[in-house]
Amino acid sequence: MNTMTLWHITGWEFAALAAAALLVGFSKTAVSGANTVSLAIFAAVLPARASTGVLLPILIAGDVLAVLTYRRHAHWPTLWKLFPAVAAGVVVGTVFLVRADDAMVRTSIGAILLFMAGVTVWRRRRAEAGAGAGNGTAAGEGRAEDGDERPDSVATRTGRIKARSYGVLGGFTTMVANAGGPVMSMYLLSAGFRKLGFLGTSAFFFLIVNVSKVPFSVGLGLIDGHSLLLDAALVAFVLPGALIGTWAVDRINQRLFERLVIAATVLGGLQLLLR
Numbered sequence: 001m002n003t004m005t006l007w008h009i010t011g012w013e014f015a016a017l018a019a020a021a022l023l024v025g026f027s028k029t030a031v032s033g034a035n036t037v038s039l040a041i042f043a044a045v046l047p048a049r050a051s052t053g054v055l056l057p058i059l060i061a062g063d064v065l066a067v068l069t070y071r072r073h074a075h076w077p078t079l080w081k082l083f084p085a086v087a088a089g090v091v092v093g094t095v096f097l098v099r100a101d102d103a104m105v106r107t108s109i110g111a112i113l114l115f116m117a118g119v120t121v122w123r124r125r126r127a128e129a130g131a132g133a134g135n136g137t138a139a140g141e142g143r144a145e146d147g148d149e150r151p152d153s154v155a156t157r158t159g160r161i162k163a164r165s166y167g168v169l170g171g172f173t174t175m176v177a178n179a180g181g182p183v184m185s186m187y188l189l190s191a192g193f194r195k196l197g198f199l200g201t202s203a204f205f206f207l208i209v210n211v212s213k214v215p216f217s218v219g220l221g222l223i224d225g226h227s228l229l230l231d232a233a234l235v236a237f238v239l240p241g242a243l244i245g246t247w248a249v250d251r252i253n254q255r256l257f258e259r260l261v262i263a264a265t266v267l268g269g270l271q272l273l274l275r
Contacts, residue, residue, distance in 0.1 A: 025241025036268020053222025073200025089171020
């Protein structure tokens with residue numbers, strides 16, 4: 001890691017990193033895809049590879065706060081389906097990081113994020129068109145908006161294929177650039193999660209995955225004593241962001257929630273591609 005770069009940031013650059021850390025807390029407790037903006041800010045202020053090591057402990061702090069807030073809403077059958085594929089994706093991402101430069105990292109992740117957002121929008125429009133052609137749509141929507149947040153079954157063959165595909169992509173993107181959030185957001189939305197189930201499941205998922213990435217990041221030189229000191233200065237901004245997110249989540253309806261997740265994903269992908 002280029003530790004000199006980390007310690008010669010300007011006041012404005014530190015303010016940008018602090019705002020990004022606050023946004024991490026907000027994204028973990030309200031709009032998951034929003035942390036792609038944090039990813040883009042860190043990659044803009046710091047070298048792209050080095051930024052992943054600095055951002056990881058901040059993400060873990062946000063994950064802990066999210067688990068404490070939404071731990072009762074996690075859907076563990078979905079998590080168990082995802083973890084083996086994610087582990088494979090993390091290994092592939094580690095190999096990629098050994099070989100890739102900053103430009104390759106940015107381009108690859110940006111393209112994947114935009115592709116996943118496009119697939120999700122296409123799938124949801126098809127589903128809405130099919131629902132609109134049938135009877136009882138309004139009643140079905142009412143039941144979906146009320147009640148407990150439970151996804152469609154993950155026990156079907158289609159569900160297993162989807163979980164493995166998204167899991168590998170999520171593991172790869174989270175290892176390469178801490179950008180697994182949008183990929184998994186797209187999966188959870190496509191699986192039919194409502195707000196609280198979405199947030200509870202993703203909270204446990206990313207806490208476990210991000211902690212498991214620490215040895216890989218240390219081995220690659222992305223985390224060291226200097227990066228952890230910068231993290232210590234930034235992590236204090238995660239808590240107010242999480243509190244804002246907890247306040248906001250009950251004031252965001254399901255349709256707006258899904259649109260915000262998709263919009264944040266597209267924004268993050270474009271920022272990475274256009275840099």
